[in-house]
Amino acid sequence: MNLTVYLAGEIHTSWRDDIKKLAKEKDLPFTFVGPMEDHERSDYIGEEILGEQPSKIFTDDAASAINNIRTQVLLSKSDVVIALFGEQYKQWNTAMDASAALTLNKPLILVRPEKLHHPLKELSRKANVTVTDIQQAVNVLAYILE
Structure with a gap:
């Protein structure tokens, strides 16, 4: 298995x-599986996909949205x-x-x-x-x- x-x-x-x-x-x-391990890519994925943002806050928000969807998909497909x-x-x-993970009722090892x-x-x-x-x-x- x-x-x-x-x-x-x-x-x-x-x-x-x-x-x-x-x-x-x-x-x-x-x-x-897990989060994006390339810190620079994780921080700027929003601008890579959506284009240049008007400020650091918008850059962070855009990256967070894309990182969050990645995490949600990978967590939901995980067994542990x-x-x-x-x-x-x-x-x-x-x-x-x-x-x-707890919210999705995924077994969690801390x-x-x-x-x-x-x-x-x-x-x-x-x-x-x-x-x-x-x-x-x-x-x-x-x-x-x-």
């Missing part, structure tokens, strides 16, 4: 590649969502994606270091499972197929 896994979280580190590598090592039949909260970057998009337990306690209680690292998240995925 092939599952589609949406990888929600910051786009500045290689955590997605690490998850894909761990899944491949376990020979897990997963297709991974992994939302990673790291310590280094702001996590607004991760929180939004995790909340959208990855967060123990240090972030308190600020994420409500979201953690809503997730199907909360783990502290990506290895544990991959182990949960593997268990699904046992």
